[in-house]
Amino acid sequence: MVLQKIQLRNKCKKLPLGAVWQVRRCLRWIDPSHLTGIQYIELIDTLPDVTPSSPAWYRHARATNRGTYAWYNEPTTNDCAGIVLNMSDLCYAVPSFLWWTTVPSLLITKVLAHEVAHHLRFTRGHIFLREERFKRDWQEEAAADGYAFDVIRRMRKRWSYWLGHEIIDIAAQVDYSLGVKSWKQKDYVKAASYWDKAMRLNSEHTYAAHWHGRAVAMLRSNRSEAGGRVKSVGVREVLDAPRASEDNS
Numbered sequence: 001m002v003l004q005k006i007q008l009r010n011k012c013k014k015l016p017l018g019a020v021w022q023v024r025r026c027l028r029w030i031d032p033s034h035l036t037g038i039q040y041i042e043l044i045d046t047l048p049d050v051t052p053s054s055p056a057w058y059r060h061a062r063a064t065n066r067g068t069y070a071w072y073n074e075p076t077t078n079d080c081a082g083i084v085l086n087m088s089d090l091c092y093a094v095p096s097f098l099w100w101t102t103v104p105s106l107l108i109t110k111v112l113a114h115e116v117a118h119h120l121r122f123t124r125g126h127i128f129l130r131e132e133r134f135k136r137d138w139q140e141e142a143a144a145d146g147y148a149f150d151v152i153r154r155m156r157k158r159w160s161y162w163l164g165h166e167i168i169d170i171a172a173q174v175d176y177s178l179g180v181k182s183w184k185q186k187d188y189v190k191a192a193s194y195w196d197k198a199m200r201l202n203s204e205h206t207y208a209a210h211w212h213g214r215a216v217a218m219l220r221s222n223r224s225e226a227g228g229r230v231k232s233v234g235v236r237e238v239l240d241a242p243r244a245s246e247d248n249s
């Protein structure tokens with residue numbers, strides 16, 4: 001009943017095949033009572049420009065070129081509460097042949113559940129326990145991650161999601177290895193791109209995060225040696241690509 005009330009607003013120029021089906025599938029894993037008050041889920045593939053009214057976290061995310069997978073919109077006088085999902089970042093690392101599997105379901109649910117936790121915090125004042133207090137933003141972020149982790153843990157009890165989780169790990173490892181191969185060939189654009197994908201699939205892949213940083217530093221250094229000019233389109237794509245593995249909400 002709650003699910004029918006949530007509007008899916010498609011603002012994507014090119015919506016990945018099955019995206020709406022995937023999002024509805026993800027919503028079914030979240031306690032319906034926790035979704036009360038969320039009126040819409042907006043699917044975007046282009047991040048909005050920074051404006052004077054943009055929140056500080058968003059301005060920081062864009063200024064530092066951090067990846068932004070999703071955020072929670074608190075209700076305003078003009079609109080109800082909702083969640084925005086950046087589908088281009090969410091789907092970037094998923095090969096198209098896996099799009100109808102549980103792989104994207106797990107990746108989307110992870111960020112969607114995290115935003116639902118922020119909604120709980122806003123509406124009822126807590127995520128897990130009434131007495132919980134967050135003095136710092138990171139404490140709320142950690143609790144929201146914990147909420148998402150619980151949802152994913154429930155999903156993985158079903159074999160198809162367990163398998164999806166295994167495939168994500170394997171795909172991340174394949175991308176990591178391809179990154180290593182590209183690095184050895186001194187193709188830093190490709191290396192950064194593969195390690196970026198590995199991080200998006202597995203946000204706990206610390207090796208990919210480390211080496212991605214090294215590859216981007218190498219590209220930036222090459223760019224500055226070239227007098228500030230970007231040597232190729234490929235380099236620009238990597239340098240401009242969002243690449244953090246967490247949302248910034």
Ligand SMILES: [Zn+2]
Pocket residue numbers: 114118141144247248249
């Ligand atoms: Zn958050």
